[in-house]
Amino acid sequence: MGMTNTTSDFILLGLFEHTAAHLLLFVMVLTIAFSSLVGNVLMLLLIHWDPRLHTPMYFFLSQLSLMDVLLGATIVPKMSADYLTGKKSISPVGCGLQIFVSLTLGGGESFLLAAMCYDRYVAVCHPLKYHILMSWPLCQRMTLGSWLLGAADGLMQAAVTLSFPYCSAHEMDHFFCEAPTLVHLACADTSVFENVMYICCVLMLLVPLSLILTSYGLILSSVLQMRSGEARKAFATCSSHLCVVGLFYGAALFIYVRPKSYRLANHDKVVSAFYTVFTPALNPLIYSLRNSKVKGALKRWLGKCAALSHG
Template sequence: MERRNTTSDFILLGLFKYTRAHFFLFLMVLTMTITSLTGNTLMLLLIHRDLRLHTPMYFLLSQLSFMDLMLVSTIVPKMAADYVTGKKSISPTGCGLQIFVSLTLGGGESFLLAAMSYDRYVAVCHPLRYPILMNWRLCLQMTLGSWLLGAADGLMQATATLSFPYCSAREIDHFFCEAPMLVRLACADTSVFEKVMYICCVLMLLVPFSLILTSYGLILSAVLQMRSTEARKKAFATCSSHLAVVGLFYGAAIFIYMRPKSYRSANHDKVVSAFYTIFTPVLNPLIYSLRNSEVKGALERWLRKCTNLKHQ
């Protein structure tokens, strides 16, 4: 069923085998993908159409949904097509494009989550100064900065990774082209690149993650001083769910990109990569947006409007 590699193309061995159990997992991944695409598309439409959601917070949420939408669309269709057709080859150009896009979106999301945590910190701890501390200019600068930093990291790693000579065995034990997995196949000394990649990961992952933990630490400190027990419980529930998604995203990314080479396992890497490329994009619209009362209100107004138009 599989086509052997007779050109310079790489072979993606994939996430699933052709067994009944793996076919069931494949269907689960497709279900999660459809859910992710639906949820994130719905968030983009609601935020775009409802004027009440035209605020910095929801603009950042719309960017998060757009990044998740692009990330899932970049990885899952190719993985699904490879599994169904058995044609697992990918050209060096296609591989480089996957590395660039996935790192642009992953790195961009890393900084965007830090911007969102700052937005929540200002809203909770300095509500009266929110229009000043979180104005539209700053919001757009943080968003643009997230995209540019992610793109710079993606371009650097994609270019460097494809510049190495590769041996005749070009089988990548993964379901998409990811720089750490591709570097293993290089027939050259990659130690300098791995050190540079590690430094980039510190800047792209640990720095934003530290800012997020600091922001939520200050938020929790403010929450503990609230007199209302109900308000405190609601704030704790919101913060804990946000931190759970953040921990899942950063934990998986740190596991893939910052773990020593000697501790790597292809099977573990594939499963962990699936968490931040497939599973997290499903959770983001549910945790950050659709549980929000303002988003629920926007959804109800939109459904009501659609119903009225249908009746007319």
Template sequence: MDMGNATAGFILLGLFNHTRAHLVLFVLVLTVALNSVAGNALLLLLIHQDRRLHTPMYFLLSQLSLMDMMLVSTIVPQMAAHYLTGKKSISASGCGFQIFIFLTLEGGECFLLAAMSYDRYVAICRPLRYSVLMSWQLCLRLSLGSWLLGAADGAMQAAATLSFRFCRGNEMDHFFCEAPVLLRLACGNTAAFEFVMYICCVLMLLVPLSLILTSYGLILATVLQMRSVEAGKKAFATCSSHLAVVALFYGAAIFIYMRPTSSRSAKHDKIVSAFYTIVTPMLNPLIYSLRNSEVKGSLRKRVTHCAPLTRKDALVCLDLGGCTKRKGIQ
């Protein structure tokens, strides 16, 4: 297809067919997506409302929840609209915007997880110097840096991908615009760009991952030397939650972006992409809330405060921060 047709847009074949089995899967995926948005929104509200959670650790966790909410909101509504209406077209500018947002969030999450591992390292291995080594100023810089580095990667790859001419049709066997999938439609030699993209993936994935593994190696050595069993269990519980998120995120991302082109399969790519764009964002708040006593305590406190007491002492919940008591309501 020539450049003029590329400007007209692309066709996303989607994740499901219009069969009964695929309809069930579509409803399941939609339910997971809604739970993902609700779970991350609840975690954001808890962190915002509870002063005990106003620490660098939970601020970084709130940024992770925000990224996950934005990721699901970028991918799922369009996928659902395409499936329900049968209109599967997307403009070239819309495709570029989706690539940019997707890579901004994915890249930002790579660096954010590394920042969270550093926070845990300082909290466990250097607790007496925590306020100095993990100050609020540094925390904000790490968070902002994660967003900016992700945005730089997203802008570069979106612009470079759409600069190619496309002559192999305009149909993508995928449910959203992803740079490796779009490159399959490009004519001409894309080897140089694929090499540059591979280097970017090494920097965006393996460098933060190496920092994470180093941090947790030092944490493990410190935990093994702890004399207090309870302190060791608490440290291990906190870090195991983070490691579970890291394993889910990096495993899927490396599978998609660091495999040779010759070994790629459209079916496998769609399944793995659905996992880390829809399922993983739902698992993140569950992992952190179920394995974190402070988050569970904050949630329990909010639920208890908003529970009705008696006919004469009805409690009207105004928000997650508390309730207003109204006397004498029959």
């Protein structure tokens, strides 16, 4: 098969076909993506606007919402334009940017969820020392570290993936550039890189996940020693976070840690759609519906907006 240089555009075959059923699915995905954008932007505005939400927990939550907004902005507009116009090509620069941003946000969210879990551990197990153990400088360092670790992983994988020569067939059975899918098109031995990529993904996912599971083991042990009322209240503060952790790590482990011998393009596309579109839409719902402070902030904000409109 002929060789080409890496300046040739890639072709994204997309998530949907041009049938009536797939058009309905496309509209549903677009609606969910728009709901995700509105929900996460609203969370950002509420956390910024309401002083009662200026705490470490909601600071981390605002960063989670920011990551979800950026991820949707990186994936959904290009996917939608490709489907509506039929022009499915993407330049190597655009492809590299999608890989970099998606891995930066995915890796960053992995460590950010671990930081949020540590916050819940301190709140439940060491409430009297909370303001000392969760100081603002520590929160800022943990957040910055999450972004930087994700960016380092994204930059490495994007740069190395695009450095390979690619065969004349540049078609990817996907709706955005994802490193595991793109590297399979390379006309070179990529086994070393794939092994390194696999190890990096395992570390980026399993190290934070092990910290989360350890923290929740300690939280559960502490909750079991409390009186029933205190235990319910303490565990309620953690249940929303557990839902988000389960959604995020379930999809990420399926995509990046599963052995390649078990990979099917259609399965990868569906799971990728789940964590790039559906999970970001669920996050603000999970945290708002199960959080009295967020619901209170929303009511105050709506009340203020109504008062201004009638003023």
